[in-house]
Amino acid sequence: MNILSLKDIKYVVDGMDILKGISTDIDKGDCISIVGPSGSGKSTLIKILADLIPMTQGEVLYKNKHYREYDPIQLRREVSYCIQLPHLFGYTVEENLMFPFKIRKEQMNRQRVIELLERMNLNESYISKDIHALSGGEKQRVALIRNLIFTPQILLLDEVTSALDKENALNIETYIKELNEEGVTVLWITHNEAQSTGIFNKRWIMEEGQLLRLEVIR
Numbered sequence: 001m002n003i004l005s006l007k008d009i010k011y012v013v014d015g016m017d018i019l020k021g022i023s024t025d026i027d028k029g030d031c032i033s034i035v036g037p038s039g040s041g042k043s044t045l046i047k048i049l050a051d052l053i054p055m056t057q058g059e060v061l062y063k064n065k066h067y068r069e070y071d072p073i074q075l076r077r078e079v080s081y082c083i084q085l086p087h088l089f090g091y092t093v094e095e096n097l098m099f100p101f102k103i104r105k106e107q108m109n110r111q112r113v114i115e116l117l118e119r120m121n122l123n124e125s126y127i128s129k130d131i132h133a134l135s136g137g138e139k140q141r142v143a144l145i146r147n148l149i150f151t152p153q154i155l156l157l158d159e160v161t162s163a164l165d166k167e168n169a170l171n172i173e174t175y176i177k178e179l180n181e182e183g184v185t186v187l188w189i190t191h192n193e194a195q196s197t198g199i200f201n202k203r204w205i206m207e208e209g210q211l212l213r214l215e216v217i218r
């Protein structure tokens with residue numbers, strides 16, 4: 001089943017064609033790695049799919065409906081976006097992990113939070129930690145947990161394991177693979193070609209604002 005359709009997406013800034021008309025379909029359950037040289041437009045495309053920046057021209061359809069037909073809050077719950085240098089707010093890890101519950105007007109499910117912390121190799125004590133005391137890799141993991149407390153339909157990831165050591169990067173990859181097997185569709189910008197879990201079923205190769213090639217891996 002087709003979950004996302006990209007129709008001739010263009011993005012122009014100051015007369016520069018950053019994205020030059022990208023069209024493709026994404027099936028539910030796809031796990032796609034997006035690769036390409038620096039400046040080829042990978043992050044820009046992901047931000048458009050995350051509904052964070054408006055495209056200059058084109059359409060994105062989610063479950064056959066235009067993005068603009070959805071309530072933006074609902075869309076953000078279903079299409080979740082996580083970046084390399086995530087923004088954590090306030091002072092503590094708890095404030096950040098409480099946020100997804102807060103916007104749903106729910107009490108924090110502490111058990112769920114602990115389960116995810118442990119899954120990401122962080123223990124319960126992290127809940128009360130000051131975010132300013134976290135390493136880059138710990139911040140990346142806290143941000144990822146914030147995105148995954150409520151499982152999204154689509155997960156958009158931009159270099160989310162860049163600050164992690166090999167073991168933690170592999171751990172996250174394994175977890176994302178499990179989510180994918182449960183039906184979450186994943187688009188993941190990664191420079192790490194040696195992803196060892198065989199997680200991806202497709203690869204998009206971008207160059208100069210275009211989708212140069214689409215490879216089917218399995």
Ligand SMILES: Nc1ncnc2c1ncn2[C@@H]1O[C@H](COP(=O)(O)OP(=O)(O)OP(=O)(O)O)[C@@H](O)[C@H]1O
Binds near residue numbers: 036
């Ligand atoms: N708002 C903007 N204003 C000016 N230039 C922009 C803007 N957004 C993107 N660009 C330019 O568009 C090009 C593509 O940027 P983008 O971040 O999407 O590339 P990328 O493939 O993700 O690169 P990297 O692998 O280095 O992260 C770059 O040259 C960037 O400088």
